[in-house]
Amino acid sequence: MVLSMVMMTLDHRSNYLEQVRAALATVLYPVQALVHLPFSASSWLGENLASREALIAENTRLRSQNLVLRGQLQKLISLELENMRLRKLLDSSQRVGERVLIAELVAVDLDPFTRQVLINKGSLHEVHQGQPVLDAEGVFGQVIHVAPLNSTVLLISDLSHALPVQVARNGLRAIAEGTGDDTRLQLRHIPINADIREGDLLITSGLGGVFPPGYPVAEVALVQPDNTQAYATVVATPLAHLNRAREVLLVWPDDPQAGLPAPPTGDTP
Amino acid sequence: MKSNEPRGGKIIFFSFLVAFALATLPLPEWARPFRPEWVALTLAYWCIALPSRVNVGIGWMAGLAVDVLEGSLLGQHALAYAVFAYACIRVHRQLRVYPLWQQSLSVFVLVILEQMLVFWINGVVGRTLPTLLYWAPSLTSALVWPWVFMTLRDVRRRFAVS
Numbered sequence: 332m333v334l335s336m337v338m339m340t341l342d343h344r345s346n347y348l349e350q351v352r353a354a355l356a357t358v359l360y361p362v363q364a365l366v367h368l369p370f371s372a373s374s375w376l377g378e379n380l381a382s383r384e385a386l387i388a389e390n391t392r393l394r395s396q397n398l399v400l401r402g403q404l405q406k407l408i409s410l411e412l413e414n415m416r417l418r419k420l421l422d423s424s425q426r427v428g429e430r431v432l433i434a435e436l437v438a439v440d441l442d443p444f445t446r447q448v449l450i451n452k453g454s455l456h457e458v459h460q461g462q463p464v465l466d467a468e469g470v471f472g473q474v475i476h477v478a479p480l481n482s483t484v485l486l487i488s489d490l491s492h493a494l495p496v497q498v499a500r501n502g503l504r505a506i507a508e509g510t511g512d513d514t515r516l517q518l519r520h521i522p523i524n525a526d527i528r529e530g531d532l533l534i535t536s537g538l539g540g541v542f543p544p545g546y547p548v549a550e551v552a553l554v555q556p557d558n559t560q561a562y563a564t565v566v567a568t569p570l571a572h573l574n575r576a577r578e579v580l581l582v583w584p585d586d587p588q589a590g591l592p593a594p595p596t597g598d599t600p
Numbered sequence: 601m602k603s604n605e606p607r608g609g610k611i612i613f614f615s616f617l618v619a620f621a622l623a624t625l626p627l628p629e630w631a632r633p634f635r636p637e638w639v640a641l642t643l644a645y646w647c648i649a650l651p652s653r654v655n656v657g658i659g660w661m662a663g664l665a666v667d668v669l670e671g672s673l674l675g676q677h678a679l680a681y682a683v684f685a686y687a688c689i690r691v692h693r694q695l696r697v698y699p700l701w702q703q704s705l706s707v708f709v710l711v712i713l714e715q716m717l718v719f720w721i722n723g724v725v726g727r728t729l730p731t732l733l734y735w736a737p738s739l740t741s742a743l744v745w746p747w748v749f750m751t752l753r754d755v756r757r758r759f760a761v762s
Contacts, residue, residue, distance in 0.1 A: 363669070
């Protein structure tokens, strides 16, 4: 009884117990892997039993998509170089290079009242606490617990999560708080006369030091200036597929290996 | 009773593993708040059937495992399950002679007690939960209790766990 009180206090106030948690998480990982097995097996079967025509069609589609993306990438590279050159001229210290790693979500349910997911990469893959996680569309969450083979990600929609953002159009800064609902973020302390409109894109501002600046987060869905109150009610819809994503990207913001995806580690599809 | 030697520790351990798996099995979004407290139910059964073997200490360890699996505060479920196991052992003599539906009612109250503890701790650290759905697991736990009880009783007899 006393021991659990002490543990709870320690866990809430500090990081001393992260290693205990990591060890226990590793011991319990087989259970989670077992639960995940039917899901990975069905997707594996689905891939292997897909008909030839379907595969050819998918291949063609991916090929054309690849072509389009590569075209865009060329433009991006030249833009990035130009950006770097201009920044150098301005003596700005902002870095551009980022290393990424693909992680797969493990199909297990955690506490239904917090928005957390388990991913299949851990400290053996150099994942660290507080690391930003993205999906293909936008910011997904951040790593809160790391075990050797897996780690827990807190989604940006969790009630306890707050994310410093910026309106892409004019640079207006705000804090996007989770609401516990995967389709809503709330922007706090926006003055009623602030220049923010429905449809505005919100990007990370990089001010919290956790997320790299410039990643898309959400789109403003509702602005309700209430003249009787000092702040407007602003609700945004996250761009990332918080409840549908199956693969996510782990990002190392301050890595000199500019822009190169990490080498595949075998179990990434 | 030929001997009082403890037997079948592996079976008890395995039943807890199954409970952990059930507790993390993905469910559709609407069903998630209604998931019964499988680990608590398993713990309750063994506390009632073999209070000399499965006790507060086992409850504490099971709770710690749940904390890690669910990503909740470390020690939160451990405390709640330890108290839950204690309560089960206190009433295990009555529970054994109750008919199944009456056992279900008792389990309902016990699981509410356990959830209340978790709820309080959540409140203390500032993770308040917005909905009444939080209490749904105690109801579903009471509903599945008869099946859990019969399954585990058959398992216990089949493998002569004592």
